Amino acid sequence: MAKSAAVIKGDGVGPDLVEAMLKVANAANSDVEFIKCDAGATWWEENGGDSLIPDETWALLESSDACYKGPTTTPGIVGAPRSVAVSIRQKYNLYANVRPVKTFPNTNKPLGDVDFVCVREGTEGLYVGEEIKLTDDVSIAIRKITRTSSANVSKYAFEEAKRRNCDAVVAIHKSNILRRTCGLFLEEVEKASKNYDGIDVWEYHIDNIAQQLIKNPQIFNNKILLSTNLFMDVISEECSALVGSIGLIYSANIGDNYAMFEPAHGSAPKYAGQDKVNPVATILAGAWMLDYLGESEQSKAIFAATEKVISEGKYVTYDLGGSAKMSEMTDAIAKYVELEMK
Numbered sequence: 001m002a003k004s005a006a007v008i009k010g011d012g013v014g015p016d017l018v019e020a021m022l023k024v025a026n027a028a029n030s031d032v033e034f035i036k037c038d039a040g041a042t043w044w045e046e047n048g049g050d051s052l053i054p055d056e057t058w059a060l061l062e063s064s065d066a067c068y069k070g071p072t073t074t075p076g077i078v079g080a081p082r083s084v085a086v087s088i089r090q091k092y093n094l095y096a097n098v099r100p101v102k103t104f105p106n107t108n109k110p111l112g113d114v115d116f117v118c119v120r121e122g123t124e125g126l127y128v129g130e131e132i133k134l135t136d137d138v139s140i141a142i143r144k145i146t147r148t149s150s151a152n153v154s155k156y157a158f159e160e161a162k163r164r165n166c167d168a169v170v171a172i173h174k175s176n177i178l179r180r181t182c183g184l185f186l187e188e189v190e191k192a193s194k195n196y197d198g199i200d201v202w203e204y205h206i207d208n209i210a211q212q213l214i215k216n217p218q219i220f221n222n223k224i225l226l227s228t229n230l231f232m233d234v235i236s237e238e239c240s241a242l243v244g245s246i247g248l249i250y251s252a253n254i255g256d257n258y259a260m261f262e263p264a265h266g267s268a269p270k271y272a273g274q275d276k277v278n279p280v281a282t283i284l285a286g287a288w289m290l291d292y293l294g295e296s297e298q299s300k301a302i303f304a305a306t307e308k309v310i311s312e313g314k315y316v317t318y319d320l321g322g323s324a325k326m327s328e329m330t331d332a333i334a335k336y337v338e339l340e341m342k
Helices: 014-027 042-045 055-063 084-091 147-162 182-194 208-213 229-241 280-292 296-312 326-341
Strands: 005-006 032-035 068-070 096-102 114-122 131-133 138-143 168-173 200-207 223-227 250-254 260-265
Touching: 005 014, 005 055, 014 182, 014 280, 014 296, 014 326, 032 055, 032 223, 068 084, 068 280, 084 200, 084 250, 084 260, 096 147, 096 229, 114 147, 114 229, 147 168, 147 182, 168 182, 168 208, 168 260, 182 200, 200 208, 223 229, 250 280, 260 280, 280 296, 280 326, 296 326
Parallel strands: 005 032, 005 068, 068 260, 114 223, 168 200, 168 223
Antiparallel strands: 096 114, 096 250, 131 138, 250 260
8 A cells, every 4th residue: 555645845945945845755756745835934925823834734634644844944933833844753753853964975075084863852942932021131941851851862872872883872961950851862772772781971061062073074984963952953963964964864763663854954045046046955854755755766766866966966956066957966866766666
């Protein structure tokens, strides 16, 4: 029976990027039923309400086997609904946000070749969105850390290390200051590690690893970097610079029974409709979703074709040092996918 995926078109460059992803998936002869739907600031500004996700999209998410989310905009005003990604992660307990960070051939590598995976707890921390105004002078935010989510994401990190033959999980924290919350997180990392012989635990303070990633990023190759929600949001963004462009960083949000796939970058509204931005993160997030839905051959073909186009350097976008349009790079990838599938 064919699987189905809800496909959120998104804001800004999102709709154009989603079309690029679908074109490449179709070139791979995917049998997945892709059902496009709305969510994000553009929809909310027209329709209002207490969510950036319409009821019909929630219903579609319920009936689909996975979700693909194009880049969406989150309004930064008091009283606006929480982001599309946060809403879906919390609704379906997608506790592991996963971003592979790997240098592509023939690309700008500012500090040398890197190859590791960032795993971020995706449902809690400061992203519970609980802020309180105590006085005109004082506002506070709640950082919620639970044993349950810390245990879930820790287990996932060690399983990912096992799958990828990584030799360590790097636990990133600030337990000398946040003794209870980071302390609890570290306890669950240590508990999980006892079930995985041969995989070490490295502990780094958040400020220290931020500079180590610049000073000597290769020490983290073949490792899983693991942290709480906001810490890893920031660190994974820093890591994206190590491969030369966040346009190359694809990601997944994974729970026990559902998953959402997305590029790691934002909606870049100033580039909407310009046929300019790098489609790689969007296309590869789609390829990862195909693998999740049981189409491993199609997924492998898309990854291989994308790497080939990047390594040749003929049809690459401006951020990769080229002059190709988004559509031209997409077409080149789709062409190689068709050859890979023959």
